[in-house]
Amino acid sequence: MTLPFAIIAGLTVGSAIAAMSLRNLVHCALSLVLTFAGLAGLYLQLNAEFVGFTQILVYVGAVSILIVFAILLTRSTEPKDEPTTVTPWVGISVAVGAFLTMALAVLASPVGKRIAAPAPEVSVKTLGQKLMTDYVLPLEVMALLLTAAMLGAVIIAMKDKEGSR
Amino acid sequence: MLGTGILKGMVETAKNFAGSYHDPERLTTVEYPEQRIASKENARQFPFLVHDTEDPMQGLRCVACQICEKECPPQCIYIVKSKDKRADYKGQMQLYPVTFDIDLSVCMSCQICVEVCPFEAIKMDTEFELSNTDRFGGLLVNKHQLAKSNEHYRKIHPTEAAVSDDALAIEVAKAKAKAKADVEAKAKAAADAKAKAEAAAAAAPVGVAATAPVPKPSAPAAAPAAAPAA
């Protein structure tokens, strides 16, 4: 465990906990952004520069803005003292159970002790070539999905016309 | 086509930019403390008291009638009347202000004091750099600071000053004429009385003569009244 990894991982997990437990929704969204940025840092630690910067571009630049807009558009009119969670202990115990299972599995497995090979030469060019050859079908499907999602989001969120209901 | 309007606008602004360097006509800015525009004749800012003689305090036209003090909308004028009297420009005995203060921070330069003054004694100045570092003392202007000569008034507001001078000259002429008429009337009355007395004396030379000097003191009494008017 290196010091940069410890710092970034601590930041990521801490901000993730904050994102899930804070009362103010905008604070939650801002902590979530910090989590995303921390994850990008972890990707950089793993020599995945391209994915790391894509993560920042997509999540910090776009998804967080989307979330923030949604929060502001659904400004809650509920009383302030109402609890923000429902049956917290059930959910948390499920999550802790899941974590313990996974952690035990990871720690028990010999794969976990693996040390990384010397950093592979990742060039954006080969990435693009793979996208255009081996992964061209997933890419096309993805394009279709994104178009469909965009259209769907627009239609769902579009205001009903007067008297259409 | 889209963009031609933008280009036209940019040419226009470029013309302005270049033009402002070689064409001084374009620059309307006056760099104030160094450059000044001569003040307009109609400009007005804060009143002053007009005086006619060399010694400002002796020649103030103000007679402390307090009309301006009463009329002032923000109540910024403070006047204390004198106990004694002195002769004004017409030779009439008048009161004069012992204290005449205007609060600069309250005055709104509305010119109402000038409008109501029957003596042409208070006028509007054009001086506008009145700021002061002394917040409490410096903004209360006393009569020594307020007094300015009629020449100053003629200089800053020539047209108004001419009207004002004419009005005063008419007043003075009236006063002179009145004094002259008084003197003549009195002289005439004295002459009449004298003639009457002589006639009476002629009619009754003895006995009534003791009453004859009665109208005499009226003639010398009129003489000092006419003297200052001359």
Next chain:
Amino acid sequence: MAELFAKLDQFPVTLKAWLMNLLQGFLPEWTLPLVSAAISITPILAVFPLMFALTTVIERKGLGRIQNRIGPNRVGIPLTNIRLFGFGQFIADGIKSLIKEDVVPRAADKVVHFLAPIALLIPVLLTYSVLPFGKNMVPLDLPQTGLLFFFAVGASTELSVFMAGWSSRNKYSLLGAMRAVAQMVSYEIPLILSSLTVVMITGTLSLTAIVESQATVHFGFLHNWHLFTPWGLVGFFLFLTAAAAEANRTPFDLPEAESEIIAGYFTEYSGFKFAIFFLAEYLGLFAMCGLGITLFLGGWLPPVNIAPFTWIPSWCWFLGKLSALIVLFIWLRGTLPRLRTDQLMGFAWKFLLPMTLINLVVAALWHLLANNIPLVARWPLGFAMLAVPYWLLGRSFEAKFTKREYRFAN
């Protein structure tokens, strides 16, 4: 002679190498990368904020002249009569903003309110780390992801703007932040798409490689700047438009329209925090201009490959081009009025986006037909392919002047 100029050109690089050599003797091993980074950062932190400071004065003077005014010309050296044509103004402004009271609204979200200017300035400064300022002068050379880094970091400023607007608990702030975020998200697409043409042609995301790809020479003297191709010419102007919107410059300065919403998202900031917003905004503009220079204007390359031009140091070329673009933006600010929100969005989606997509197609054709059609024929062809849609798309944005009918005023 040429060697001397080459030495002058590489002076910052040699200076850094000399300093590192000097420090190697008595500094521990692990501090050396940090020291090297610090030496690289220092000139950026010195040059660009200074440039910002001078730009504020030049902008005010230039706008003044455009409006037939004189502009600031008073502040010079204190206690003397030396006025320096008003160029002491930025020092006075800086001192003023430093010693002004920092007012935080009582209802504000204090933590977010405090973090917003920092979160804005840091990404903006980070964008400078990949720009090649001169030959061999790039603080952080990312051979695989340079341009992506720039856009990724630049995109994260949107959130800081939102933080500033939301935390102030002020309607004007929130309105300004919402306008800013919507505008930045919309204009980011044409911005990225217009720079994508360059990536397509050069086949790399590294900004240094993009500059070097423009070093080839046409007709024996003319450098192959991407501006000199039809797609580059159009792409540059599309890029510039989108960059102006990203940097909230005048025709697109709705987020801080002072006549409508006071100062937009930084209405509730005062003192030094306000100065940081101001600084970040201008530094963002400079970074955008720097990227435009790198992508389309040949970076630090001179326009022609002839002796007196090549003698001028490369970083001087970069800074000169940057200054020229800044002057262009000031000129535009003095010329154009502000758009309306619907015009702004319509322009991004109905004009810029289709144009950038067509530009991508033209660039692809340019690249494909490079060996088949000679340059003389390719140029007009590409230009025509862009000019026709420009004319068609632009028609709907032209102002239609009709005589206005007044109902009551006549």
Next chain:
Amino acid sequence: MTPLSGYLLVSALLFCIGLAGALTRRNAIMVLIGIELMLNAANLNFIAFWRFSEHPETQTGLMFALFSIAIAAAEAAVGLALSITIYRHFRTANVDKVKDMKG
């Protein structure tokens, strides 16, 4: 150098935080944020396994991560559009109060 288990543990932790949030929070947007966190944890797994694999030059993990980022973006857009519609319909973003089947 950090071993693979470090990244896997961070990823598992993130996943479980997201899971706990998605299970317990009442606000629809918070549930979505939880799901986003879980997706990101999966992404970290992809990248970590790619980096520590025998043949990193095939770049399969990177591809998975890229596609997953794109899908997550689409999912966020649709999910948030849905929650806005729900809010508009029921005047609340609280998922427990959205019980009616009839519009």
